[in-house]
Amino acid sequence: MKKSYLLLCFMFCCAVGAFAQQRPQYTQYMVNPFLLNPAVSGTEDYADLRAGYRKQWAGFEGSPRTMYVSAHTNIGKHLVTNNRSRSKKNGFHGIGGIITNDAIGATNTTTLSAAYSYHLKVSKKVFVSLGAMGGFNQFSLDANKLQPASQGDNLIQSQSKMGLGDITVGGWVYSDKFYFGASMAQLAPSLTFTRTGEALNYQLAHHYFVMAGYMIPLGYDFKFIPSVCIKGLTPAPLSFDINAKIRYKDFLWAGVSYRNRDAVAGMVGIIINNTFDISYSYDYVTSDIHKYTGGSHEIVVGYRLRSQGRIICPSNFW
Incomplete structure (x- = not known):
C-alpha cells in the first residue's frame, strides 16, 4: 500500500515540477x-449552485479524489x-465562491476561494467580463502513508501542514450562442520559511486555460455544442480537450470528450423541472496507466436558484 502511494506522489511531482499536488482534473x-x-x-440568469465528486483512476490505490x-x-x-432605455455601457457584477477538497495518496488539499467579476454589454447579445478569484490552500501530509528512506525523517514531520495563497484571473466573452475565455491560475507568490537555518521555498505552478464553445441548432429541439479547452502548465507538455454534445431542449444531453495522451470520456446529463440537474461522466484511460485502473468517474449535481417572477432561460454553457 505504501509503495502505491509513493509511486502516485512521485508521478504527480514529476509531472508538474513543484511541491505537492496541483489543480484537480475535471472532465465536466x-x-x-x-x-x-x-x-x-x-x-447566468440565476444563482448557479453545484456540487461535484470525481474519482480518478478507480482501482489504483491512493488515486486522486476530488x-x-x-x-x-x-x-x-x-x-x-x-x-432598453439604459446605455449598453452600464455593466453588472458577478460574485461567487468555491470550496474544494482534493486528495492524492498521502496528500490532502482544501481550498477556499471567493470570486468577483464585472460584465459589460458590448452589443445586443454579446457580453465581455473580467474576473478575479482569491483564496487559500491548506496542504496536509499524512506521514503514516509514506515509507521514508530514513525512519523518523524530521523533514516529513515538520512539513505535515502548510498553507499558501491562491490567485486566479480571467476574461470571458459570451452570448447565447458561444463563449470564449482564458484564465491564469495559481499566481500567488511563493512561500519561504527556514528549517534549522536552511531556506525552503515552495510555489504552486502557474496554470493557463483557454476555453471556447459554440451552439449549433439542429432543428427546433436539438442543438449541437462542440467545445475545446487548452491547458498549459510548465514544464508539463501542452494538453487539450475536444468535446461534443447533443442537447435536447433544456432537458437532456449526451456527449463525448477526448483528452490527448490521457482519456476518452462519455457524458450524459438531465435537467429536472428547469431547476435541478445531474450529470455523469466516465473516462476510459488511454495512457499507460490504463493497465492498473478501471477508469475515472465524475458526477455533478446542480441547482438553479431563480428570483421570483424571473423568466426561465436555459443555461448558456452546459
Whole structure:
C-alpha cells in the first residue's frame, strides 16, 4: 500500500515540477466553467449552485479524489438586459465562491476561494467580463502513508501542514450562442520559511486555460455544442480537450470528450423541472496507466436558484 502511494506522489511531482499536488482534473468543466475561470461568475440568469465528486483512476490505490461545492450569481444583470432605455455601457457584477477538497495518496488539499467579476454589454447579445478569484490552500501530509528512506525523517514531520495563497484571473466573452475565455491560475507568490537555518521555498505552478464553445441548432429541439479547452502548465507538455454534445431542449444531453495522451470520456446529463440537474461522466484511460485502473468517474449535481417572477432561460454553457 505504501509503495502505491509513493509511486502516485512521485508521478504527480514529476509531472508538474513543484511541491505537492496541483489543480484537480475535471472532465465536466464545461458544465461548470466557473471552476477554471472567475469571469464566468454571474453569467447566468440565476444563482448557479453545484456540487461535484470525481474519482480518478478507480482501482489504483491512493488515486486522486476530488470534491467541490461552488456557487455564483449576478448583481444588477436585469437592469442591463431588460431595460432598453439604459446605455449598453452600464455593466453588472458577478460574485461567487468555491470550496474544494482534493486528495492524492498521502496528500490532502482544501481550498477556499471567493470570486468577483464585472460584465459589460458590448452589443445586443454579446457580453465581455473580467474576473478575479482569491483564496487559500491548506496542504496536509499524512506521514503514516509514506515509507521514508530514513525512519523518523524530521523533514516529513515538520512539513505535515502548510498553507499558501491562491490567485486566479480571467476574461470571458459570451452570448447565447458561444463563449470564449482564458484564465491564469495559481499566481500567488511563493512561500519561504527556514528549517534549522536552511531556506525552503515552495510555489504552486502557474496554470493557463483557454476555453471556447459554440451552439449549433439542429432543428427546433436539438442543438449541437462542440467545445475545446487548452491547458498549459510548465514544464508539463501542452494538453487539450475536444468535446461534443447533443442537447435536447433544456432537458437532456449526451456527449463525448477526448483528452490527448490521457482519456476518452462519455457524458450524459438531465435537467429536472428547469431547476435541478445531474450529470455523469466516465473516462476510459488511454495512457499507460490504463493497465492498473478501471477508469475515472465524475458526477455533478446542480441547482438553479431563480428570483421570483424571473423568466426561465436555459443555461448558456452546459
